[in-house]
Amino acid sequence: xxxxxxxxxxxxxxxxxxxxxxxxxxxxxxxxxxxxxxxxxxxxxxxxxxxxxxxxxxxxxxxxxxxxxxxxxxxxxxxxxxxxxxxxxxxxxxxxxxxxxxxxxxxxxxxxxxxxxxxxxxxxxxxxxxxxxxxxxxxxxxxxxxxxxxxxxxxxxxxxxxxxxxxxxxxxxxxxxxxxx
Amino acid sequence: xxxxxxxxxxxxxxxxxxxxxxxxxxxxxxxxxxxxxxxxxxxxxxxxxxxxxxxxxxxxxxxxxxxxxxxxxxxxxxxxxxxxxxxxxxxxxxxxxxxxxxxxxxxxxxxxxxxxxxxxxxxxxxxxxxxxxxxxxxxxxxxxxxxxxxxxxxxxxxxxxxxxxxxxxxxxxxxxxxxxx
Numbered sequence: 001x002x003x004x005x006x007x008x009x010x011x012x013x014x015x016x017x018x019x020x021x022x023x024x025x026x027x028x029x030x031x032x033x034x035x036x037x038x039x040x041x042x043x044x045x046x047x048x049x050x051x052x053x054x055x056x057x058x059x060x061x062x063x064x065x066x067x068x069x070x071x072x073x074x075x076x077x078x079x080x081x082x083x084x085x086x087x088x089x090x091x092x093x094x095x096x097x098x099x100x101x102x103x104x105x106x107x108x109x110x111x112x113x114x115x116x117x118x119x120x121x122x123x124x125x126x127x128x129x130x131x132x133x134x135x136x137x138x139x140x141x142x143x144x145x146x147x148x149x150x151x152x153x154x155x156x157x158x159x160x161x162x163x164x165x166x167x168x169x170x171x172x173x174x175x176x177x178x179x180x181x
Numbered sequence: 182x183x184x185x186x187x188x189x190x191x192x193x194x195x196x197x198x199x200x201x202x203x204x205x206x207x208x209x210x211x212x213x214x215x216x217x218x219x220x221x222x223x224x225x226x227x228x229x230x231x232x233x234x235x236x237x238x239x240x241x242x243x244x245x246x247x248x249x250x251x252x253x254x255x256x257x258x259x260x261x262x263x264x265x266x267x268x269x270x271x272x273x274x275x276x277x278x279x280x281x282x283x284x285x286x287x288x289x290x291x292x293x294x295x296x297x298x299x300x301x302x303x304x305x306x307x308x309x310x311x312x313x314x315x316x317x318x319x320x321x322x323x324x325x326x327x328x329x330x331x332x333x334x335x336x337x338x339x340x341x342x343x344x345x346x347x348x349x350x351x352x353x354x355x356x357x358x359x360x361x362x
Binding site for chain 1: 223224225226228229231232233247252256257258259260261262263264265266267268269270271272273274275276277280281282284
């Protein structure tokens with residue numbers, strides 16, 4: 001089971017792919033897409049970059065599912081709109097490829113990887129590194145928190161999927177997004 | 182010159198295609214996509230419906246450009262996020278097909294078709310019907326305002342493009358989105 005985690009921000013979109021192998025989590029790849037490189041690209045150029053970046057990542061990693069953070073709070077309507085637009089542009093590529101999209105609240109993602117739903121971004125980053133451990137390429141650095149967050153979302157989905165299968169192996173297939181959360 | 186106007190709302194997405202022929206505007210087609218049919222579809226299903234609906238309309242009408250309302254105000258961050266997500270999902274299909282996307286403020290769309298930037302939705306609908314006149318199919322009804330708004334946005338782009346060409350025919354090609362507004 002291989003999952004692509006997506007962390008769509010207003011300026012950057014983080015992608016992180018993780019695979020569950022037995023009881024361990026294996027780093028498959030990570031990418032940072034600049035949503036608005038140069039700052040003044042017209043809308044269709046920005047959307048095209050997101051779309052192509054997503055399709056390229058899907059083709060490189062062939063994930064089985066996509067996981068994304070459920071967004072509850074945004075500072076203001078304008079930034080929420082911008083965020084939603086990048087999110088829709090990114091997710092539609094995955095949806096069009098027939099992948100299921102699972103949403104997890106940010107607090108659950110943090111709790112899953114750090115043990116605390118109120119963990120700081122830096123703690124999430126440290127724990128993601130620890131969880132993926134030796135499967136990370138040597139001297140791997142996360143360029144931005146958008147990437148470690150994306151990997152954390154992928155780990156969160158794999159972890160909760162595993163728990164659901166242990167708890168109810170026969171029902172697992174029927175559970176839709178957000179089920180059991 | 183044929184333009185697809187898109188009015189993305191949280192529940193419905195209006196599509197309206199208009200062509201400029203000489204000095205008149207010709208109705209090409211209109212569609213209403215339900216963004217959340219049934220109300221409980223998972224995210225990937227909703228996004229896939231928007232994506233497929235858009236691609237199908239693009240293939241049926243072959244527009245030269247896409248026009249969409251610039252959104253400035255949303256009631257709250259949560260609805261702005263929902264709106265932005267539908268907008269991004271819809272526009273990415275157009276952007277991926279290589280179409281330019283032009284944004285116009287709602288007030289300019291209203292002013293262009295009714296003469297008043299503060300016109301009511303019903304006035305916009307009446308004027309869109311008057312402008313497209315006999316090119317509308319007999320007994321044509323707009324199922325919802327989302328459709329008349331989408332047609333108004335397409336008319337707005339064609340009208341302003343025409344004015345720019347009259348004012349500066351050589352410069353017209355260089356003008357990007359929002360230029361001259």
